[in-house]
Amino acid sequence: MSVIAFAKNWNGKFKNSSYELVSYTKNLASQLNTKFIIVSIGEVKEEELKSLGKYGAERIISVNNSQMNTLTSRVYAQVISELAEKEGASTIIMSDNESGKAIAPRISVKMKAGMVAAVLELPITINPFVVKKGAFSGKAFEYVQIDSPVKVITIAKNCFGLKENQVDVSIEEYAPQLDASLFKIQVLEEEKQTNRMDLADADIVVSAGRGMRSPDNWGIVEELAAVLGAATACSRPVSDEGWRGHEEHVGQTGKVIAPNLYFAAGISGAIQHVAGISRSKCIVAINTDPEAPIFGVANYGIIGDVMDVLPKLTKAISNSK
Template identity: 75%
Template sequence: MSVIAFAKNWNGKFKSSTHELVSYSKKLASDLSSCLIVVSIGEVAEEELKSLGKFGADKIISVNDPKMNILTSRVYAEVLAKIAEKESVKLLVLSDNNSGKAIAPRVSVKMKAGLVASVQELPTSLDPFIVKKRVFSGKAFRYVQIDSSVKIITIAKNCFGIVENPVESVIEEFIPEVDTELFKVQVIEEEEQKNKVILSDADVVISAGRGMRSPDNWGPVEDLAEVLNAATACSRPVSDEGWRGHEEHVGQTGKVIAPNLYIAAGISGAIQHVAGISRSKCIVAINTDPEAPIFGIADYGIVGDAMEILPRLTEAFRNSKS
């Protein structure tokens, strides 16, 4: 069973999530005694493509077409399906991010493939093909068997890690025939966000809740985020009150994130919030209430006032850096 991984690029560059995807897919291909084919769509320099060989990409198929720099799910699904059929691929792997969530279902329909989203680890069995995923807002796990001949999975962030497995990659150009009617999305204007870490991409997130008591007390949160080059986030009550923008709301009804480090200051830990951050590798909770639910999922807990603890943490990290 050959394996294809879709490597999304951001302005011609691959991020750590792509490196994790290739690392995971390489191990899966090795377990299947197969080679790994990585597909890149859009303009990416050859040197950047070759960098995927560091993580195990045996063959890289590049669709280096400027028309495809804009991620249009209908176009990308069409291209991936064509490549999978050309290479007789039976297993496709995508990241469980916005692009993967948009593309994978379309490819699934085109190829009559079974699809499981947000897989948490390598398959527990290859024959039959069984994978593990979270259900009930992260409160339980489910094992799902895919019986179709073509299989598609999307993998959750931080489910495997980045593993270097250098190989000599072969780069192959591919020019697919795609119906021009599919190219309906146009970018009229771009606004670049500067001097701020994007929440969904952040390795470290500093989040705060109503325990901060006022929107005027967000200085310590932002100071710590600056020292750690972290993104800032908040609980839903904070965004509902207008203390912070809704783009920072993490939880079941907000953004679901999986950073390497998540610091929750003044957040009680309602199940709706936990559903959005439970995939974090390490959770540090700061709360005045020792019985707060957030301590039940935290790796480290600090009982105390976030207004006093955050500045001390900031000072400690500054000193350690210097």
């Protein structure tokens, strides 16, 4: 009754979320008093696979196949389910990201395994198997019991953190037999904004709202983000107006994020916006309106005009470096 976790790579590299997944899985396996296996799919170099050993991955199964570098959910789900059956895994784990969202539900159906997405902690109890997750887009938490023999969970980013635990790694190669008919989608091209930090990965996020008054004023948001090494984000009205792209929209219907530090500049803090940021470790609010609801959820607040405060912050940070 082992545990199997799928560690996603991006162009052959793992991210902190992959290491967090290994940390979580190791701790879950010891809670269940069983062994665990990490599965990697697509071309990843041995050295990179070994980096998972820093967080306790003793046994890795690598499907080192260039045909599978790009996510095809059908293929990935097939490979992971096959391995789970072969290894007699009772719990299957992956990160709650674009790939986990696509693969985990398929595995759930293949294995008739109950699934819970974006789990926030280790299971509260093992028997019955109960996990905690967010509900109502961050407005509440829900405890969900999985009753099937095999269980599938995805874990929310920053839910567990990195726990170092260096071990020796053994890597096994696995070559699945795949039917060509499974590859029905074809990636034609990929566009990447390499100079920009991805919102989902950022430890610090500088987010701005209608208080900026015009899209032309965004330079000061970007400057503050640059000195902090932060990603930029925005509120819904800003993305609806087309001032910023919808990929920057943070909130209930946009992205739900959990950075260490979140700056809400000129954002009033509507309930839908707060739902998207409530898992942030620390929130700083800057707003001219002392009654703005954002101050109700912020740790630190400054009453003032963002046009005035943001450049001051940027300058103070540059000076302190």
